[in-house]
Amino acid sequence: MSVDDTREFIIDCLSDPANTAKQAALGQWLQQAVANRTLYAELKQVWDAAANMPPAPFNMEEGWQALSRQISEPSAHVVELKREIASSTREEAPGVTAPFLMPDEEWLNPKEKETVLHPHKNRTARVRYKWMAAACLPLFLIASYFIWHSTLQPVTIQANVIKTIHLPDGSSIRLQPSTILVYNPSFPQRSVSLTQGEAYFSVSPDEKRTFIVQLPRSTVTVLGTSFNVNVSGTTERVVVEDGKVRLTTHTDTLILTKGLAARVSDAGKLLQPGLSFTNEEAGTVATALSAYYQVNITLPDSTFRKKKITANFQNMSAGEVQQVLNAILEQ
């Protein structure tokens, strides 16, 4: 037999194991030579392995899209929907009061949440029964109306426990109790509004879209970074953990980088803590400034070390700070 014929012969035998005549012929052929047995063993190995193969390669991109979509749906959003549906049927929805955000387990009727609100999206209940799918349809229509309706409108979150929300772009926000955050769940622009309380932001980098946090009197603009925001009474404070943010008010703009912080004063000016010194030794001031700016701020002369100065180094670059310090000391 030629090589090709041999292969076809083997395949014929492999694909027809019940045929005794073929198996007998195979057996005879195998006995004839070691080479035959080797060839057969190899083809059989490939033949069997091919049977275990999925028909198509795993599409990781698609899998990730589906997964991140599902986990990004904030439960607050779900809660909001439930509240609307409940009030539309004029029932006192149990447990729905303000603040209405609770850990998932406390929600009564979690199953209802799954089938009513996400009959298609919730894959943790793989629905195999057609009757269940049919029953979901009218509920799905109601739910989809509210989902559609509410994606056009912002959602307000008032947390009474520490709550982390996950946004569709991959960013997350950890809210302290009594924090009020407003945002549009479908997140067409990356923009949220914090009117009260404290939150820690972890923002996904997206060069094409800046992430904006609107505070009562200032705006934080970010590319991708992590930072903390605190609004209490009339004070607003931003502390940057990583990356870079731009903080703006009507009058001032400040770029804050890792480790830096600023607050908005009563007068609406941006103040950076730790840059204001009253009657401090110049040496101490220089050390503090160096640490703050991560740059060596030096004294023009070591004799100035113990000289006491009072100064405020707000809104300056490291270079400017050095110049001002020199000027003060040389007076």
Added chain:
Amino acid sequence: MTWYGTEISAATATEGLRDRNMEVFKHLYLTYSEDLFLLAYRWVKDESLAKDLVHNLFVHLWEKGSTLTITGNVRHYLFRAVTNRAINELKRQSRHISEDILQWQADPASLYETADYLLLQKEMVQLVQGLAPRCKEILLLSRVHGLEPLEIAEKLNITLNTVYYQLSVALKHLRLHLLGEKKDR
């Protein structure tokens, strides 16, 4: 994209899941999802079911992250998790649970064999994608869908000889690349 080939330590994974760290979570997905899919497919032999099992496992990791502690090898932990889910699903569907899967579950050493198995599967899937369309179609009909050559011939309206020829071409291609040596005699 080689970064995603690196293994993650149990400590990093546990902490990342507890904190709902999206970066760690995504890293886990990108590193392990394909292998988990192939392993799940091995057990359930159903492409979309296998995808669902993997998807649900990751949803579970995300949502119940605060309650999980992963010790030892993250890969092994995930493989065991997806296998358990596969077994549960097979039971739920009242399908036959083969000896293979139970054996795998019981034997800790099986995890090492699995690494070889997965490598082979991945290579094969890639190689099959490289076959000519008709050749690939016939191979899948035969091996994945279990049709006999005669059935394939009838279905595609071609001769039996053509079927054998195409299968032969496919096997030759696979054997050549999988078994490493250029044995074209």
